[in-house]
Amino acid sequence: MTAKNIFLWVLRLVAAYILLQTLRFKFGAEPESVYIFTKVGMEPWGRIGSGVVELVASILILIPRTTAFGAMMAIGTMTGAIFFHLTKLGIEVMGDGGQLFYMAIAVWVSSAILAFVYRQQVLKLVPERFVPAALRG
Numbered sequence: 001m002t003a004k005n006i007f008l009w010v011l012r013l014v015a016a017y018i019l020l021q022t023l024r025f026k027f028g029a030e031p032e033s034v035y036i037f038t039k040v041g042m043e044p045w046g047r048i049g050s051g052v053v054e055l056v057a058s059i060l061i062l063i064p065r066t067t068a069f070g071a072m073m074a075i076g077t078m079t080g081a082i083f084f085h086l087t088k089l090g091i092e093v094m095g096d097g098g099q100l101f102y103m104a105i106a107v108w109v110s111s112a113i114l115a116f117v118y119r120q121q122v123l124k125l126v127p128e129r130f131v132p133a134a135l136r137g
Contacts, residue, residue, distance in 0.1 A: 026051035068118035
């Protein structure tokens, strides 16, 4: 296994681990999770829906043939999480020292790198005339 492959697996595992470990809070309706989604006006459907998306994203990230798709899903959900931290929740939520915010950043960065590296998984589904030359590489 090359250093690049090890690095990409580390990124996959970091993103998937963070996404998966937060599911018990969402699906278990833990007070922190209920507070967050109530504050942003999306309780309970946003909490449960984002949990389902994060579960699917983490599985797709771990499957080499679908990594880009899972990474794109994770980027979408983490963009929403980061947005709400910056606009309604604040960096620190219920005395967590910013842990949820920083985990969202870690998933976003890991997923962005994975989506870029594995972009051909997505681009092969798009007619070539719609793909800029810079992305085809």
